[in-house]
Amino acid sequence: MTGALDGTRVVELGWAAAGPLVGTYLAQHGADVIHVESSTALDPFRSTYPPFKDNVVGPDRAGMFAFYNAGKRGITLDLKRPRAVELALRLVKTADVVIESFPAGTLGRRGLGHDALRRARADLVILSSCNQGQTGPHAQHPGYGSQLTALAGFNELLGEPDRTPVILYGPYIDYIAVGYGVIAILAALERRRRTGEGCVIDLSQYEAGLQFLTPALLEHPANGTVPTREANHDRVAVPHGVYPTAGDDRWVALSVWSDDEWVRFRVALGDPEWSRDPGLATAAGRRARETELDARIAGWARTRPREEIVDALRAYRLRAAPVESVAELFDDPQLAHRGVWRRAAHAALGEIGLMAPPFALSETAARADRAGPTLGEHNEAVFKGLLGLGADEYASLAADGVFA
């Protein structure tokens, strides 16, 4: 066995991040994932979101699509046409899993609702992932992940007190929903292996995201409080912060979690006079003077190279790390050792960097060596090869715009 999902077929209908990345994660572990799209309503990651090869917009020149659909086969069907819907259902008959991420009800209007899909294959696992779930007063509401992130309450918790909250980069909550979507599918497949039952999964990206905020949400009913952003302060560790180091926009993150660690921290700093103040020996004492303490540490760090500080603190088993920029991640020795970055050939982009999963499986390694498909790249392989359409029938359907 090479991949944990070898022999599993997935049909995916959806665009942007929240649906398609689910398929990518399954493909990394061996599933045959067939992404269904249409040139009549292009994925925004093909049409709208940079970067494009040489900054020229084009569906096959889009870096985002190539990344978010890595490892899949790609076909085009214009699902406004009944023959296209028929073909989609024939494909679903061969599949174990269907992933869809359109606003609730969209596929039902095309004849591809849950009932139709399960008529095609009774033991199907279906993931419907949308902004707010398939039911309820806001089920139909369209949304982008960056804004849903705000609705869930993440941004309220990010930034400095008394200043405007800042964004969590990108559609943060979408990736949470992606993770839970993969988990839901895998758990449903686990049950299917035991009982033979399929499953319809209604995943609200909003509800998935709220899982990551559970303790902060609970503060409201537990204590009547409404938690808000506290910059880099922590309720246990003190000091706990991000400090400027030598160089332009270079920062170090560090934290001290106990009074014993404080003693080691002082030693690592060279036991400066100010740090010997007995008032700072306890967490309560340090917390009472956190502003002063932060200024002291910043003053110490500002003239020193970032790596030197990190090494000095880690030598005493203290917690410290460089604040790595995105470019630095590509040269990070630990990420390199873990095989996070992979490269794949791509027809228009030449080559694209892909990301392996953040976990290593000792027996069934993941793969991340195939970029997302070009538009309709696998039409012939799927419609002729897998579904057995004859050359004439294929040509006539193509002429009718079914594969648009």
Add this chain to the structure above:
Amino acid sequence: MTALLDGLRVIEISGADVWGASAAAHAARILADLGADVIKVEPPAGDPVRAVPPYLDDRPGADRGLLWFALNANKRGVRLDLPRERDRLRALILSADVVVQSHEVIDAATAASWSPSLVVVNVTPYGLTGPLAGVPASDLEVTASSGALALAGEPGRAPVRTTLAQSPFWSGMYAAMGALFALAARAATKRGQQVDVSGQASMVTVHPPACVHWDVAKEEHRRLGAFLIGRSIVGARFRNIWECADGHVSFAIQGGPIGRHTGRQLASWMRGRAFSAPRFLAIDWDTFDNRTLTQEQVDALEGEVGAFLRTITKREFFAGVIERNMLGYPVADASDVYADPQLRSREFWQDTPIDGATLPFPGGFALFDGERPRIRRGAPRLGEHDAEVLGAVTA
């Protein structure tokens, strides 16, 4: 309905520090929510997360911490004094399908020698291999190492992390995912394997577009406060968090079909209130393309939009975007989330016991065949299931 993971047993071993204990706990909680029988093994003094504030009624207590409660509902709990009671741990593990831990209390080779079909999950800040294996880190350092910290905050000021630690949730989620992939493989091979999760690598997955921009265009995204980048082919940034009359809202001037619909609707909203916004109201939405606007053009439009948004409340904004089917949401806080009619309609909240009280707790993360997995029990008191669980395995 049979719970998805009915019949699966998971042993979770407490981590030595808050990060490791939190990440392992979240992984096991996900499996517990899906129906697995999760037994949490704590040291006699208790899991480190029990000592993390805040507490119910702000009154400290081993069973009153909200982080503890959040991460350990749906589990049973036992105390073991390791390594002294290693035989009892072994007996427990022999009854299980999956072990979840942070650092290696039980190494994978030993576990496999005990039970070849066992899946062993480790979730640590940097992973079990590589130059940083074994280096301690908390949420702040893990986030710093991943690029996620550099992408949050205002230019010229220190990068900021989310006030509630996020990396244990991400890492725990991937640990649960890895366990389920390993179980899928086990169904074919009858053999378990090790799942080695890196917190750092987990946090790299939260910002793929930044990686794609660097990789494809050698453009490096950096923190821009309340602004989005990556929407423009001329490098303009777009505001995504705005002041409103009583707080903040999330909104952006966007292109594409839904973005243009949103723009038209905002214009109609402004007209309905006779709000003066000459540039914004002059936009021809049929041809509008946000990708090619210069920063100066964006700033001018955003000046008008900002002035309008300052006249409406979070609640009005939420009602407006729903009614007009346009993109945008309020920047909600915990009280707003509890009041949300959508969540109430979907019976998201489930009353769950905590130390003699009951709190409305977020229910299972999805509906399966129309049913939301229940929060069947609160977090275990220290040693609550010692007799029930350890009695059964040693008998």
